Amino acid sequence: MRSPKYTFKPDYAVPPGESISDVIASMGMTQRDFAARLDISVQDLNCLLRGEQELSVEMAHRLERVTEVPASFWNNLESQYRTQLVRMREMEEVHTQKEWLAKIPVAELTKRGYLESSLSHVKKFEAVLRFFDVSSVSEWENTWVKPSVAARRSKCFEHNPHTAATWIRMGELAAQSMNCGPTDIKKFREAMEELRLFTTEDSSSFVPKLVDRCKDCGVALVLVPEFPRLSWSGATKWIGDTAVIMLNLRGKRDDKFWFSFFHEAGHVILHSKQDLLINDGDQEDVREKEANEFACIVLFGKDRVKIPNLHSKAEIKAFADSLNLSPGIVAGQYQFMTGNYKYYHDLFRAYKWTTPQKH
Secondary structure (H helix, E strand, O other): OOOOOOOOOOOOOOOOHHHHHHHHHHOOOOHHHHHHHHOOOHHHHHHHHOOOOOOOHHHHHHHHHHHOOOHHHHHHHHHHHHHHHHHHHHHHHHHHHHHHHOOOOHHHHHHOOOOOOOOOHHHHHHHHHHHHOOOOHHHHHHHHOOHHHHOOOOOHHHHOHHHHHHHHHHHHHHHHOOOOOOOOHHHHHHOHHHHHHHHHOOHHHHHHHHHHHHHHOOEEEEEOOOOOOOOOOEEEEEEOOEEEEEEOOOOOEHHHHHHHHHHHHHHHHHOOOOOOEEEOOOOOOHHHHHHHHHHHHHHHHHHHHHHHHOOOHHHHHHHHHHOOOOHHHHHHHHHHHHOOOOOOHHHOOEOOOOOOOOO
16 A cells, blocks of 8 residues: 555644534534533533533533434544644744744854754754753743843843843853852942053953952953854843853953943942843943943043043053053043044054853
């Protein structure tokens, strides 16, 4: 015998209630009369007809007695209906999984060591859920996409929430691995002057000291490599009683890195623990303006107004030396304040990643 060439997989399910309705009509009964013969309420009968109530073995025997249609027929219809519902849910879940997983930067997660490269679709899906510490796509949506969450974060997040959430989650995992204690905001504020002195040091020297000094204040500073499609330099959020500052090397210049650090420090010191705040240059958010002002005060103080009047590389360096700052930070601020972005590029120090940042 030939095996069938085509198989039919319906995307709908027919409840036994449709057949029951046909029988009721053929018997010339009202639903009220039929419900009375089954010894159930009209409301329960309607639930049965719509498939909202399972057709039990006992009900199948009642139907046999009233309709003379064998109980096995009703049991088979119920079994087929419930089986098809399960298949439909599974098909919908697989479609949802594939659609969601296609938006997650899986290749980047694999490259950075968070996922194994040889995983099947199902295993990969489960691994990504574990990465985000959620049990389902709907739970991920509730955590990262719903309006109640979106209202407390940057507008930039909305353009690419799947990639954005992945970067933030990497920062969360890195912070959790540090076992940092509760944040002491007063102590962190008092440390600003000391921390700004690190700007003159080489990155191989200042990074471990900066991380340790922040940790002394109960602030988890984590460095997470940037994603190409995310146009931000850093973010701040709280995990319990611990503030987390996440930074990347977007721009790969010392002025951008340090201004971003003190910008995020401003969020820790000035703003709510409830918010995920992302440094994406959004000047409509008053909190971003306040964080920028905080960074300017820490770095330059009242002398910032002098920067546009610096007219040579020597003057930039001398001004930086007077403030114990890296010349690149002053050069960056000069460009920003004057709009002359073609000057003093040779004063910037380039930063680069030296080791994978997987945690």
